[in-house]
Amino acid sequence: MRNLTKKQKNLLDIWYEKNKKDIEIGRAFFDLGKCDLFPYELLQELEQIHDTEILYQNINNYISDK
Numbered sequence: 575m576r577n578l579t580k581k582q583k584n585l586l587d588i589w590y591e592k593n594k595k596d597i598e599i600g601r602a603f604f605d606l607g608k609c610d611l612f613p614y615e616l617l618q619e620l621e622q623i624h625d626t627e628i629l630y631q632n633i634n635n636y637i638s639d640k
Contacts, residue, residue: 604637
């Protein structure tokens, strides 16, 4: 399985709702590598749930779609 799990999506949804006002407005795509708001602890938790070689890309795509 290469996609985000439901648990990962739920965690990302919670983070997004808390930080959506602070995420740069006008950006076409979310970039995890350039986002200072994304906590390292959350990334570790997402990796522990289900780590894939394209996890960063999946996170970027999921947040960008919001």
